[in-house]
Amino acid sequence: MTTEPNALPPTPLSGLAFAKGHGTGNDFVLVADPDGTLFLAPEQVAVLCDRHQGIGGDGLIRAVRSSALPEGNALLAVNPRAEWFMDYRNGDGSVSEMCGNGVRVFVHFLIEEGLVELAEGEALTIGTRAGAKTVARAANGYAVDMGPWEFIHPARAEERALDSLVETDGLEVARPALSVSMGNPHTVVALSEASELEQADLHHAPRVDPVPDHGTNVEYVVPAEPLVTGGVGSIRMRVHERGVGETQSCGTGACAAVVATRHWAGETPADRWEVQVPGGTVGVRFIPAPDGAEHVELSGPAVLVARGSLV
Numbered sequence: 001m002t003t004e005p006n007a008l009p010p011t012p013l014s015g016l017a018f019a020k021g022h023g024t025g026n027d028f029v030l031v032a033d034p035d036g037t038l039f040l041a042p043e044q045v046a047v048l049c050d051r052h053q054g055i056g057g058d059g060l061i062r063a064v065r066s067s068a069l070p071e072g073n074a075l076l077a078v079n080p081r082a083e084w085f086m087d088y089r090n091g092d093g094s095v096s097e098m099c100g101n102g103v104r105v106f107v108h109f110l111i112e113e114g115l116v117e118l119a120e121g122e123a124l125t126i127g128t129r130a131g132a133k134t135v136a137r138a139a140n141g142y143a144v145d146m147g148p149w150e151f152i153h154p155a156r157a158e159e160r161a162l163d164s165l166v167e168t169d170g171l172e173v174a175r176p177a178l179s180v181s182m183g184n185p186h187t188v189v190a191l192s193e194a195s196e197l198e199q200a201d202l203h204h205a206p207r208v209d210p211v212p213d214h215g216t217n218v219e220y221v222v223p224a225e226p227l228v229t230g231g232v233g234s235i236r237m238r239v240h241e242r243g244v245g246e247t248q249s250c251g252t253g254a255c256a257a258v259v260a261t262r263h264w265a266g267e268t269p270a271d272r273w274e275v276q277v278p279g280g281t282v283g284v285r286f287i288p289a290p291d292g293a294e295h296v297e298l299s300g301p302a303v304l305v306a307r308g309s310l311v
């Protein structure tokens with residue numbers, strides 16, 4: 001996560017058109033900037049995302065043509081289909097590589113703005129700082145091929161299945177955890193009882209040791225009893241997001257939580273999973289990819305709730 005210095009002076013916000021949307025309660029301010037003429041300083045993003053003095057959101061998403069950004073052009077060179085780029089900022093103004101709920105809402109926004117069309121059975125390729133992602137319509141909204149997952153501390157993870165310790169307000173002892181990258185970093189904490197999920201006080205950032213180089217998002221997970229029913233695995237999750245605080249949902253976090261839970265379960269107990277978060281339910285599936293790697297697919301709703309312009 002970085003706080004990107006602006007190449008140009010920040011654009012005055014007066015008159016800026018925006019939409020507000022969410023995916024399972026993970027909410028975003030969305031702005032269309034097809035030609036990349038908008039330069040938003042981190043402080044401007046933080047004000048727009050402020051729930052008392054701004055519009056309010058866990059993050060801000062700028063829809064920009066890949067060709068209008070240096071990182072977009074680099075992506076176009078290897079994936080010419082990635083016409084649109086999701087420029088994602090956390091609520092504190094910092095840049096993140098990827099947002100799983102955000103990319104579904106982003107595609108819904110592009111469609112509703114008339115900037116793209118997406119027929120049933122077709123897929124749209126979206127540029128992100130974590131590479132190109134394909135998004136298609138799904139029964140529960142949209143499904144995103146999130147690409148391959150990785151352990152952040154591979155040697156430690158393989159050896160002990162747990163690679164870090166996380167101290168959390170409200171939970172008595174530091175808990176073992178596993179750090180997984182979904183393009184952005186996550187540290188997944190296994191809790192044994194549902195009551196602990198409520199006890200965790202996420203008003204302050206959990207202390208993670210060792211913390212991944214660029215910080216981390218922390219997911220708290222309780223497995224369902226039994227873990228798998230009818231071939232579908234099920235977990236409950238809460239999350240403290242890097243650059244935001246507690247959110248009602250995190251798509252990349254749900255993927256990381258399922259990766260960690262499957263790893264802890266030992267064998268491959270299921271390819272399909274349901275992740276219940278405070279804001280709803282998302283689906284996670286492991287899919288074989290043409291490149292031979294195992295990819296993770298995230299599915300869930302995408303909703304636009306308002307449009308407006310700044311005064």
Ligand SMILES: N[C@@H](CCC[C@H](N)C(=O)O)C(=O)O
Nearest residue numbers: 096099100101184250251252
């Ligand atoms: N809520 C998102 C993740 C947003 C970015 C995250 N806070 C980070 O800094 O990596 C999701 O749905 O994946």
